[in-house]
Amino acid sequence: MDRNDKVIARLRALRPATVLQVGEVGCGDGARCRLWAARGHQVYGVDQDPARIAAARRDDAGVLFDLASASALPWPDRSMDLCLVHGALAQGPEWPRRLAELVRVLKPGGVLYLAGGHWRPELLHSAGAALSGPRASPLAFKRA
Numbered sequence: 001m002d003r004n005d006k007v008i009a010r011l012r013a014l015r016p017a018t019v020l021q022v023g024e025v026g027c028g029d030g031a032r033c034r035l036w037a038a039r040g041h042q043v044y045g046v047d048q049d050p051a052r053i054a055a056a057r058r059d060d061a062g063v064l065f066d067l068a069s070a071s072a073l074p075w076p077d078r079s080m081d082l083c084l085v086h087g088a089l090a091q092g093p094e095w096p097r098r099l100a101e102l103v104r105v106l107k108p109g110g111v112l113y114l115a116g117g118h119w120r121p122e123l124l125h126s127a128g129a130a131l132s133g134p135r136a137s138p139l140a141f142k143r144a
Contacts, residue, residue, distance in 0.1 A: 020081040023105060025070045025098075030056030032084065033063045044075060070098040075105045083112050 020041045024033050027045030029052055037043045038061070046068040047053050056065045068074045070085075071094050083102050102112050 021079060021107075022082045022084065023073070023075055023080045024084040024086075025073070025102070026086050027056060027065065028052050030059065030061075030063055030065060033065070034059065034061040037061045037063050044080075046070070046073060070094070071101060073101045073105055077104055078107045078110075080105045081107055081110050083110070085112070085114050 018040075020036075021044075022033075022036045022041045023044045023046070024036075025046055027033050027047050028049075030045050033043045033045040033056070043063045045056060045063055045065045047056070047065075048067065048069050050067055053065050053067045056063070066074045083106055085098075085102065106112060
């Protein structure tokens with residue numbers, strides 16, 4: 001069982017939906033998005049690099065890719081069961097806004113999965129009571 005399967009198993013314990021709504025922020029060429037889509041989930045990917053989104057869109061795996069900033073996600077409020085965030089997105093002054101956007105799009109009981117990078121606990125705590133979970137990387141937080 002790989003790491004994605006472990007995350008899916010944990011999510012299914014929290015939310016027994018057959019198909020999860022998965023959003024990946026900073027999706028790059030969409031490789032991880034396609035892995036989730038291959039497992040039968042509805043997947044959405046965003047990246048702010050036009051070349052990466054163009055590359056992601058070349059391989060139609062049923063994933064919906066958008067050119068967007070992590071600070072202004074194109075998804076409706078409370079629409080995602082799982083949001084995946086990788087590394088560099090936790091850097092810089094925009095992180096509190098990005099975190100607020102991630103919380104906004106998560107369904108109640110949804111999971112924010114932070115992988116890689118150097119997560120600063122004081123920035124993660126800025127989401128307040130909206131998230132609960134561990135404070136070590138990789139991190140998975142459940143939305144209240």
